[in-house]
Amino acid sequence: MSAAPQIQPKFLPDRHDVGIVAVGFSGGQPKAGVDAAPMALIEAGLVQQLEEDLGLNVTFDGQVHSYSELLPADDPPHRNMKRPRFVSAVTQQVSDQVYQHAKEGRLVLTLGGDHSIGIGTVSGTARAIRERLGREIAVIWVDAHADLNTPETSESGNIHGMPVAFLTGLATEKQKDIFGWLEPHHLLSTKKLVYIGLRDIDKGEKVLLRQHGIKAFSMHDIDR
């Protein structure tokens, strides 16, 4: 790794303080495999490199969380969502772990995992930043996918395609154990969201992007 950045970020008390959350979870979509990524990164020496090469102070509980204890006995689809209770319970835990770091002013690095985890990372950060700085967060979502499907627009029912809909309140659910735990302080404004790199958007997502005037730079824009 090269040298540590020298610029002190405006919204962090100390640029050296980093919190890591390792999430070995793949339940937001049907294929196993992405759950192995955090351990692979850690075994490759990520934490030492952050500490020794970049001189950062890393706070890490030393665990890759699989959250298997949160697996419900029964988790039938709800509004077309697959494994809704499990994904909800895991992302709620991730949200809290991220919040615990972010409220102390640490830059949070989450290692996943499938993209449903974004429900936890963004909501935990949004809550901490509202509390710590009295501001709304902004999100730059760099991805081929918008992950903006509501349960109703989704053609797959996979929750990894829905995180931004729940985070912006375009999708809501009353049931507490199915993302009903998301409160206003967890949410992100569509005005403070920008996409970079989109190349695979569903029909329903395209409608939502237009309806809400969400800023987006597709791969087509980048190639120009």
Ligand SMILES: NC(=[NH2+])NCCC[C@H](N)C(=O)O
């Ligand atoms: N994070 C991802 N890999 N998302 C892929 C989503 C694919 C598709 N748009 C869906 O909703 O199922």
